[in-house]
Amino acid sequence: MLGDPWIAALVALFLWWFSTGAILMVVKYADRRGMRFGQALTMAAFPVFLLGAYGIWVSATGTNVASAYHGFLAALALWGWIEMAFLTGTIIGPNRMVCRDDIPEWERFIRAWGTIAYHEMLLAGTLAAIWLYTYEAENTFGFWTFAVLFFARVSAKLNLFLGVPKINTEFLPQPLAHLPSHFRHAKMNWLFPISISALTFAVGCWIERIFASDTQGDVVGFALLAAITALALLEHWFMVLPLPDEKLWRWMLPAPKPQQQDKTLRRTEDAHGL
Numbered sequence: 001m002l003g004d005p006w007i008a009a010l011v012a013l014f015l016w017w018f019s020t021g022a023i024l025m026v027v028k029y030a031d032r033r034g035m036r037f038g039q040a041l042t043m044a045a046f047p048v049f050l051l052g053a054y055g056i057w058v059s060a061t062g063t064n065v066a067s068a069y070h071g072f073l074a075a076l077a078l079w080g081w082i083e084m085a086f087l088t089g090t091i092i093g094p095n096r097m098v099c100r101d102d103i104p105e106w107e108r109f110i111r112a113w114g115t116i117a118y119h120e121m122l123l124a125g126t127l128a129a130i131w132l133y134t135y136e137a138e139n140t141f142g143f144w145t146f147a148v149l150f151f152a153r154v155s156a157k158l159n160l161f162l163g164v165p166k167i168n169t170e171f172l173p174q175p176l177a178h179l180p181s182h183f184r185h186a187k188m189n190w191l192f193p194i195s196i197s198a199l200t201f202a203v204g205c206w207i208e209r210i211f212a213s214d215t216q217g218d219v220v221g222f223a224l225l226a227a228i229t230a231l232a233l234l235e236h237w238f239m240v241l242p243l244p245d246e247k248l249w250r251w252m253l254p255a256p257k258p259q260q261q262d263k264t265l266r267r268t269e270d271a272h273g274l
Contacts, residue, residue, distance in 0.1 A: 003065045003216045005223035012227035019080055021249040024171050027087040031173040038088030045081060052077030056130055060137040068221035071142030078126055079149050086119045089175025093117035099181040112161050112182040123150055141221040145228060152232035155195040162189035164239040170246050199233040
C-alpha cells in the first residue's frame, strides 16, 4: 500500500500538517514560560536533529520504498529541529530590533538579513552537508526534500520582505516579535510570479519523473517530492489569497497568554543586522 504514489502524497500532506502543528504547539507552550525555557527545550530536542542525520546516512544506499520514506522523514527531522530552534529564538540572528520606517531599502535588507542570519547559515550548511554525503548515492530523496524546503522558504521570506497582500503573524512567538516590522504589505511584488512559476515547474518535473521511473522506490520518492513541492506552492498562494489557512493549526494550540509590554523588543536604535 505504501508503494502507491497517491498514498505517498497523502503521507506527505499529513506529515506537513501534523509536523507544522506539533512544532507550533511546542513553541507556543514554551513561549508561555519564557525564552530561556524555549531554548532549553530546543537543546533537549537536539536528538531529533541527530536522528535525522542518522536517517540520511542509513537511507542513502537504499533503493526500495522504505529507503525513499526514510530519506524523506530524515530531511523533515533535520528541518523540523532547525525551525524549532528559530521559532524559540535559540538560533535566529544578531539583530533583534524593530525596524525603523525612515531607512533606505538597502539598509532595510541588511537589517532584515540580520534578524535571520544564523538560522539561514545553519540551513545552508545542513543542505551542503547532505549534498556532500548523498552526492552520487543511490538514494538522494533526503537531499531533494531538504532542498525543496530550503529554496521554498528562501522564496517565501523574500516575498514577505518585498511585500505581499496577506501576512499571518498570529503564530509568531515573543522572541520573534520584531520580525513583522521587516515585512511589507503590498498588492504584488516582482518576485512572486517567478516563485509561483518555478514551484509549478518543479511540481511538473517531479510528476514527470513519477511516470518515467522504473522502480517502486523512485515512484514513491518522486511522489513525496511532488507533494511537498505542491504544498510549498500552496503556502505561497496563501500569501496573496484571502484564505483562513491559520485555522489548519489554531485548534491544536493552547489559548494565547495575555501579552505584556516588552520594552526590549520595541527598541529601534541604530542596530544593523551584521
